[in-house]
Amino acid sequence: xxxxxxxxxxxxxxxxxxxPASMRKPQSRNEGVFGGKKFTFPSDDAKLxxxxxxEKGWTAPQWAKEYGGAGLSSDEAKILNREMERLGCRxxxxxxxxWMLGPALLxxxxxxxxxxxxxxIARGEIRWCQGYSEPGSGSDxxxxxxxxxxxxxxxxxxxxxxxxxxxxxxxWIFCLVRTNDxxxxxxxxxxxxxxxxxxxxxVRPVPLITGESHFCDTFLDNVKVPKDQVVGEVGKGWSxxxxxxxxxxxxxxxxxxxxPKPKYSVDDYAKNYLSMDKNxxxxxxxxxxxxxxxxxRDEAIKLTQKRAFEEGMAGDFDMxxxxxxxxxxxxxxxxxxxxxxxxxxxxxxxxxxxxxxxxEQTKTHxxxxxxxxxxxxxxxxxxxxVISKRALGLPEV
Amino acid sequence: MPLALxxxxxxxxxxxxxxxxxxxxxxxxxxxxxxxxxxxxxxxxWHKMIEMGWPAVAIPEQFGGLxxxxxxxxxxxxxxxxxxxxxxxxxxxALGAAAIIHGGNEDQQQSLLPKIAAGELTLALxxxxxxxxxxxxxxxxxxxxxxQLTINGNKKFIAEGANAxxxxxxxxxxxxxxxxxxxxxxxxDPSTEGIKINKVNMIDSRNYAHIDFSNVTxxxxxxxxxxxxxxxxxxxxxxxxxxxxxAEMLGGAxxxxxxxxxxLKDREQFGRKIxxxxxxxxxAANMFAELEIAKSAVIHALxxxxxxxxxxxxxxxxxTLANDCYRLITDEAVQMHGGIGLTDEMDIGFYLKxxxxxxxxxxxxxxHKNRFATLNEF
Numbered sequence: 001x002x003x004x005x006x007x008x009x010x011x012x013x014x015x016x017x018x019x020p021a022s023m024r025k026p027q028s029r030n031e032g033v034f035g036g037k038k039f040t041f042p043s044d045d046a047k048l049x050x051x052x053x054x055e056k057g058w059t060a061p062q063w064a065k066e067y068g069g070a071g072l073s074s075d076e077a078k079i080l081n082r083e084m085e086r087l088g089c090r091x092x093x094x095x096x097x098x099w100m101l102g103p104a105l106l107x108x109x110x111x112x113x114x115x116x117x118x119x120x121i122a123r124g125e126i127r128w129c130q131g132y133s134e135p136g137s138g139s140d141x142x143x144x145x146x147x148x149x150x151x152x153x154x155x156x157x158x159x160x161x162x163x164x165x166x167x168x169x170x171x172w173i174f175c176l177v178r179t180n181d182x183x184x185x186x187x188x189x190x191x192x193x194x195x196x197x198x199x200x201x202x203v204r205p206v207p208l209i210t211g212e213s214h215f216c217d218t219f220l221d222n223v224k225v226p227k228d229q230v231v232g233e234v235g236k237g238w239s240x241x242x243x244x245x246x247x248x249x250x251x252x253x254x255x256x257x258x259x260p261k262p263k264y265s266v267d268d269y270a271k272n273y274l275s276m277d278k279n280x281x282x283x284x285x286x287x288x289x290x291x292x293x294x295x296x297r298d299e300a301i302k303l304t305q306k307r308a309f310e311e312g313m314a315g316d317f318d319m320x321x322x323x324x325x326x327x328x329x330x331x332x333x334x335x336x337x338x339x340x341x342x343x344x345x346x347x348x349x350x351x352x353x354x355x356x357x358x359x360e361q362t363k364t365h366x367x368x369x370x371x372x373x374x375x376x377x378x379x380x381x382x383x384x385x386v387i388s389k390r391a392l393g394l395p396e397v
Numbered sequence: 398m399p400l401a402l403x404x405x406x407x408x409x410x411x412x413x414x415x416x417x418x419x420x421x422x423x424x425x426x427x428x429x430x431x432x433x434x435x436x437x438x439x440x441x442x443w444h445k446m447i448e449m450g451w452p453a454v455a456i457p458e459q460f461g462g463l464x465x466x467x468x469x470x471x472x473x474x475x476x477x478x479x480x481x482x483x484x485x486x487x488x489x490x491a492l493g494a495a496a497i498i499h500g501g502n503e504d505q506q507q508s509l510l511p512k513i514a515a516g517e518l519t520l521a522l523x524x525x526x527x528x529x530x531x532x533x534x535x536x537x538x539x540x541x542x543x544x545q546l547t548i549n550g551n552k553k554f555i556a557e558g559a560n561a562x563x564x565x566x567x568x569x570x571x572x573x574x575x576x577x578x579x580x581x582x583x584x585x586d587p588s589t590e591g592i593k594i595n596k597v598n599m600i601d602s603r604n605y606a607h608i609d610f611s612n613v614t615x616x617x618x619x620x621x622x623x624x625x626x627x628x629x630x631x632x633x634x635x636x637x638x639x640x641x642x643x644a645e646m647l648g649g650a651x652x653x654x655x656x657x658x659x660x661l662k663d664r665e666q667f668g669r670k671i672x673x674x675x676x677x678x679x680x681a682a683n684m685f686a687e688l689e690i691a692k693s694a695v696i697h698a699l700x701x702x703x704x705x706x707x708x709x710x711x712x713x714x715x716x717t718l719a720n721d722c723y724r725l726i727t728d729e730a731v732q733m734h735g736g737i738g739l740t741d742e743m744d745i746g747f748y749l750k751x752x753x754x755x756x757x758x759x760x761x762x763x764x765h766k767n768r769f770a771t772l773n774e775f
Contacts, residue, residue, distance in 0.1 A: 267775050282775050292766035296714040303693035310401035324686040387682035392658050394672040
């Protein structure tokens with residue numbers, strides 16, 4: 001038996017033996033485990049599963065052991081991932097630390113920063129939020145103005161950050177600030193880490209159209225941040241931010257994979273909610289056409305991700321293709337959400353909890369909340385700019 | 398099922414690319430059109446393809462083939478689509494050989510497949526009977542009496558119909574019943590008495606024909622596959638054709654995207670390159686994305702052929718995505734080139750026309766979405 005097939009067998013046996021039955025059922029919207037000081041686990045099983053996986057280092061399987069991971073090779077991590085998918089195991093831990101800051105620290109962080117922060121991320125001790133956007137800097141992120149003044153041993157921060165996701169629940173923030181006003185706007189940006197408990201920080205949740213407030217406005221008023229909390233070089237934060245954005249976009253293009261597996265497929269909804277004619281076809285010909293089109297495209301997008309991977313392994317991958325995933329993946333996802341709510345009809349437009357099933361509420365909620373997918377992490381229009389320039393080589397506007 | 402080409406397949410693709418770009422540029426197609434060439438392809442080009450062994454790529458090795466599979470054939474067709482290079486390759490291999498590989502008896506396979514592999518035999522599938530692709534509802538009739546088939550009926554828009562050495566004809570030989578679908582496929586020599594071939598000129602300047610059968614008699618030995626019950630074989634054959642045609646279409650779409658992007662970088666209006674206008678950039682970027690996902694659907698379907706998987710769903714997806722992206726890209730190519738895109742001097746019109754015929758061939762997107770929905774029971 002090869003090492004990998006042995007690993008596969010052991011992994012599969014361990015997961016079978018240790019993953020609680022309730023952690024192998026599809027997860028609802030509020031059951032994600034984000035960790036952090038303020039976090040309460042949705043169930044005892046979620047806590048148990050989390051603890052076991054942390055102990056194995058399998059919350060961040062590819063990170064080195066000294067950083068809280070398991071030091072798995074990428075082949076081993078793939079096997080673990082596939083076995084978890086096969087058995088329907090939930091992700092024991094999710095969030096910005098694991099998906100975004102972690103990979104960026106591995107690339108740009110000092111050894112001290114890695115040893116300080118990565119284990120706390122992997123063990124779910126610290127929950128991170130992202131301080132990127134500002135009221136005047138959305139798609140044009142590099143125009144950000146949040147000011148960091150050099151005070152010798154520390155920076156003094158003043159400004160405002162928008163769309164800090166779960167800013168009220170996070171313990172630490174990774175934040176882009178301006179350390180220099182001169183020269184091109186991309187230069188003079190610095191990538192900082194700091195504790196959300198630092199004096200001078202005010203966090204205010206912003207109610208959204210869903211009725212929830214996952215995003216916050218974060219006000220920084222004379223906030224002191226020690227200089228050793230800079231990631232990468234001073235004034236070179238844009239490179240770190242861009243690397244991190246790639247992780248964010250990959251994560252968002254892969255959003256379905258990182259989300260709980262839905263109970264029903266789109267065609268299940270059509271079959272359950274709509275009438276069929278005597279030949280067993282949906283009576284609504286337009287929905288039938290849209291549904292076929294969506295299913296074909298959805299599959300083709302997933303196949304493109306697989307193709308990119310396989311072509312990469314074969315050394316035959318056209319790197320330009322990587323630029324399309326965030327755009328096309330999130331566009332198709334929001335198309336799917338709209339299609340499902342259209343299929344649900346009035347049941348896809350309900351607000352109260354009494355007259356609509358939990359699933360109907362979820363679908364209605366997703367239709368609203370997923371509108372953020374084509375906006376956050378670089379809007380579809382920004383992605384199209386990226387494709388135009390990097391994949392097609394079209395000139396600057 | 399692999400989605401990436403292996404090393405041998407990549408070599409085949411790269412060789413095909415170099416060869417076709419050099420020996421079969423769009424100008425060759427233009428020349429054939431200007432000369433109103435009877436065949437719609439260059440004999441010389443076809444002979445070079447035979448010398449390179451292309452007709453053999455998808456034929457199993459035990460029949461003199463090279464065993465590259467349909468991924469190999471698809472790679473060649475994609476490259477051919479880029480320069481609109483026409484030849485008997487598609488109809489002979491993707492439709493003809495597919496029917497014989499999956500439906501032929503041992504004698505037929507032994508006698509026909511090596512000839513196809515050697516480039517000694519070209520085939521066409523005489524199936525359509527109307528302006529729209531249909532896989533069911535064949536009306537061209539044949540009566541089987543002892544060892545003889547007698548055929549009466551009309552076939553329309555048969556690609557390579559006036560060129561091919563042999564026709565594979567779809568026939569209604571019995572009313573559909575619970576045991577049999579009533580469909581029979583037969584190999585018929587187009588020079589048989591009672592066959593009238595009327596050449597039809599289509600906008601893509603390739604070879605098409607309406608074929609009338611009037612009391613045409615052939616031996617029952619010419620039947621391929623099960624007598625009175627070959628709808629499944631026919632569908633499978635058509636799916637091979639749909640998938641391979643989709644591959645050719647991707648090549649055309651790629652060529653048009655590349656040409657359009659090149660033009661956007663070159664043409665100036667309002668004092669700047671028109672490619673600097675975001676209104677055009679975003680549309681071009683979208684074309685790129687659409688083409689890439691269509692490629693994945695097509696290579697997945699080609700791979701499904703080679704892995705002997707069920708083809709219906711993947712073929713309908715591949716053809717729909719290829720139809721839609723080829724149309725998007727050729728329409729946008731014309732629009733972004735402006736008036737010059739409508740001149741005969743530019744090649745764009747050739748792609749636009751080939752696209753239109755390709756979309757209608759073997760099922761437009763409406764046909765395939767309907768089929769996909771039915772297969773998925775909605």
